[in-house]
Every structure is written in structure tokens, then in C-alpha cells.
Amino acid sequence: MKAVVCQNQQLEVRELPEPIPEPGQVLVKVLRCGICGSDLHVRQHCDHWGQIMSRSGYHSLKSSAQAVVFGHEFSAEVLDYGPGTKPKLKPGTPVVALPFLRRGERIEALGLSEHCGGAYAERMLVQDSMMLAIPNGLDPRVAALTEPMAVAWHAVRRSELKKSDVAVVIGCGPVGLATICLLKAKGVKTVVASDFAPGRRALAKACGADVVLNPGEDSPFKDWKDWGCIGDLPGLLDLAMTTREQLGRLPVPWWQAWRLAEALGAVPKRPVVFECVGAPGVLQNLINGAPQMTRIVVVGVCMQPDQIEPAMAINKEIELRFVLGYSPLEFRDTLHAMADGKVRCEQLLTGEVGLAGVDAAFTALKDPNRHAKILIDPASSLTAPA
The missing domain is CATH 3.40.50.720 (NAD(P)-binding Rossmann-like Domain)
Structure with missing residues (x-):
């Protein structure tokens, strides 16, 4: 299959082996993948980022010399399940997934791991327990913004x-x-x-x-x-003294009045x-x-x-x-809020490219007046954001 590989700060379309799902994993066809700001950062600062992550206990991407397939904001379509994995969604079902995959005793971050490729690819693996069906016919382009x-x-x-x-x-x-x-x-x-x-x-x-x-x-x-x-420290001091003086004129102990005011939200x-x-x-x-x-x-x-x-x-x-990331519940609630029309975010989408256009998309995203979120469509032949 084709995928975009980042190595030594270079982005290149390569032929990679087909991913094979293990127990608890699902093979999916990538429909859309967003280019995240963290992808741009890691491309340029992978060595430093790897050091920071290693100090946090995550050791799967340490050096820009490692080959990695980015992509953790995606929508996809179910293709097949790993052995012993009960199919909860039919093949062809459009889905999103939290970008984490079990690999032995470790949990890998999809798109930020040398061992588990992300969605800058035609196909990828996701964890069955992290996968959610896209509800209410939500456009897969918009669903890719769930993450x-x-x-x-x-x-x-x-x-x-x-x-x-x-x-x-x-x-x-x-x-x-x-x-x-x-x-x-x-x-x-x-x-x-x-x-x-x-x-x-x-x-x-x-x-x-x-x-x-x-x-x-x-x-x-x-x-x-x-x-x-x-606005400033003198203002805070004046508020404290003035409040004390005003409460002191009441026929009750000022400290009791102060506690009551705080309890009622007067802060x-x-x-x-x-x-x-x-x-x-x-x-x-x-x-x-x-x-x-x-x-x-x-x-x-x-x-x-x-x-x-x-x-x-x-x-x-x-x-x-x-703050860091989100919980599985927050991810699920965000997806449904988007699908129910409670959150409108399609205005963030400003362009699309195919795999061959990813490098050009990274360049385009350096201009803050041109684009916000560029999506990758692995089935597209576009070589520049459109």
C-alpha cells in the first residue's frame, strides 16, 4: 500500500507492507486524515520531542532518523477484523477511532510511533475498543475533525x-x-x-x-x-480593604458576612x-x-x-x-455533538490533497492566511491543496 513516510525531516510517498490486524485490532481504509500542527512540529523538532516523550515514559519515537507515518486525525471505513475479534460493525461502515493501539504490553500513539503507522496512508490498523461508528450520516470529511x-x-x-x-x-x-x-x-x-x-x-x-x-x-x-x-495588585488591595470596611458596618460579625458572600459567589x-x-x-x-x-x-x-x-x-x-488530549468519553461526546449539529466546525476545512500532495500541504500551512485544516484523501491525485 502507499503511505507518506517522514524520515530525517523529509516527506516521501513509499510502498509499505499491508498492515495485518492482530487480535483486538481492525483493518480500516482511510477516508480522510487531517494534518495536525503537532505533525508539523514533530517533523522539524522530532529529536527534541523524542527526548521529552522519553522523559514522560513514551519511547516509541526518539529520533528524526526513524521512519514514521504521521496521521492521528482521521475517518475511515471498516475492512476486516483481527483473529478472535468479534465484528461489532460491518465492513464498509464509516468510523473514527482514538489514535491508540495495543502492541504487546505497550500502548502506541498512532502516527507518532515507528511501530504503528498513522493515517497518512491508504490503510491502517485501529484498536477495536477505540473505534466508533460515525452517526447520523456525518460527512467523513467533517468526522475527521473529531480528534x-x-x-x-x-x-x-x-x-x-x-x-x-x-x-x-x-x-x-x-x-x-x-x-x-x-x-x-x-x-x-x-x-x-x-x-x-x-x-x-x-x-x-x-x-x-x-x-x-x-x-x-x-x-x-x-x-x-x-x-x-x-486590573492590578493595587486594585486587589483596594477591594480587600474596602470590602472589609463596608462589611464592618453591618450589625453582624464582618467575617461571617464575608463567608456568606463567598458562599453566594461574590468573588x-x-x-x-x-x-x-x-x-x-x-x-x-x-x-x-x-x-x-x-x-x-x-x-x-x-x-x-x-x-x-x-x-x-x-x-x-x-x-x-x-491540558493534554481527551478521554474516550470526551472523544465520543464530541463526535455525537458534531453529528447532532450542536457543534459546527466545517468552516475549519480549507483544503484537500492526495498522498502526493502532503509535502506541498505542509508548506501551504506555513501561511496562516491561506489555510486552517488541510485534509488528506489517500484516493485523491491532488498534488497541491484545493
Whole structure:
């Protein structure tokens, strides 16, 4: 079968042996596969990424010299089952799957392993227990977005924001756009999106962002007073002292009144920021510019070392939350929300290529004004995004 292999930072279409399913595995025909930002990062920074993953206990991709077939955002069609595996879906059924495969006692990440190829290929293996039928006739092109949309849903859930909170999305690439879609599906009233690229700002608006701005011209936190937030440390000190003085005038002990107010939710407002860029310096810029007590959810994967000033974060009581992936339940719920029309994300799709066009697609994705999500159709002959 044909597949795109990445080795020594080069992408090449090669003939590979047909994958043979083992017990608990399913052979599928790839219908569509999204090119993820992590694919672009790993291509350029595989050695460093491998070191980080090894320190985390994952040892299946350590060096750019290894040959790997990328692709973990995909839709597919059932072909055959491994020995002893009870067929739960008929051949020809369109499916998606969490990109993980058991290999002996180890679990491999599909598309990020030398041993288990991903969906930049005509066919691949998936784990039977990780496979889900695509419901309601959802277009396989859109279904291929289940994985990145699940990443965004996990980030939104981990943020613990309320519908009345202000959400600020920094970076409107595919992850940022997916986050905007999920925030609006959740019913968040005010979503602020920030990106330097006009094309991405237009997509952010199409995804439902209420305020879209260029950070080179406006701060995403310029309206903090309208949000009811506290802008700096003197403001927080003034709130503490003023509140104490006002409660002291009541005919009850001030500390009892304070506890009651906190129990009723009378606490300072703060925005929830989704950092979806993943570049050095972004976190510190957010710490510098955000109001007091801002919660920052780090979704973007920065592949280089970075620095922050903890003292500034402490003075502002900034909360940092780093998020990873999604659970099987979040993946399933995301798929059904898309199929039921509760989450609309087709606007993220900006191009398609065949296997021979993957290298050109990687180049095209360097221009943030041209594309958001490019899909690979292994049956297509397109050599450039269309």
C-alpha cells in the first residue's frame, strides 16, 4: 500500500507492507486524515520531542532518523477484523477511532510511533475498543475533525468556566478555532479571539467569536473594566480593604458576612484564557497583560524551552492549567455533538490533497492566511491543496 513516510525531516510517498490486524485490532481504509500542527512540529523538532516523550515514559519515537507515518486525525471505513475479534460493525461502515493501539504490553500513539503507522496512508490498523461508528450520516470529511475537536472540548471542560465568564482565545489556528466552536456550543456569552493573521481572524468570526482583534493593534484584555475584573495588585488591595470596611458596618460579625458572600459567589471576576499558540514568550506576555486572578489554560504545545517570571504570576495570582488530549468519553461526546449539529466546525476545512500532495500541504500551512485544516484523501491525485 502507499503511505507518506517522514524520515530525517523529509516527506516521501513509499510502498509499505499491508498492515495485518492482530487480535483486538481492525483493518480500516482511510477516508480522510487531517494534518495536525503537532505533525508539523514533530517533523522539524522530532529529536527534541523524542527526548521529552522519553522523559514522560513514551519511547516509541526518539529520533528524526526513524521512519514514521504521521496521521492521528482521521475517518475511515471498516475492512476486516483481527483473529478472535468479534465484528461489532460491518465492513464498509464509516468510523473514527482514538489514535491508540495495543502492541504487546505497550500502548502506541498512532502516527507518532515507528511501530504503528498513522493515517497518512491508504490503510491502517485501529484498536477495536477505540473505534466508533460515525452517526447520523456525518460527512467523513467533517468526522475527521473529531480528534482536534475533542482536544478543544477537553480544554474547555478543564477550564471550568461558566457561561457568564469571558473567554479569551489567543491564537486562531486549528486548535484555537476548535476551542471557539466548543465555547460557543457550550453557551459562553463572550468569546474574545486574538490573532495577527487577517485570514485567521476571519475564520474566528465565522466560528462564532464575539470580539476579534489584532494583538499588534489592541490588547485582548483592553475591556477588563467592562468585564468587572481587577486590573492590578493595587486594585486587589483596594477591594480587600474596602470590602472589609463596608462589611464592618453591618450589625453582624464582618467575617461571617464575608463567608456568606463567598458562599453566594461574590468573588472577583476573572477571564479564562486559552493559550493556543505554543510559542516561546506567549505565556509571559499573557502573565504581563492579563487582569488579576486570570486562569490560563495552556492548549498550544510549545516545542522549545520557555521562561516565565513566577513572581509576576504570583503578584497577579495567575492560574496556569496545562491540558493534554481527551478521554474516550470526551472523544465520543464530541463526535455525537458534531453529528447532532450542536457543534459546527466545517468552516475549519480549507483544503484537500492526495498522498502526493502532503509535502506541498505542509508548506501551504506555513501561511496562516491561506489555510486552517488541510485534509488528506489517500484516493485523491491532488498534488497541491484545493
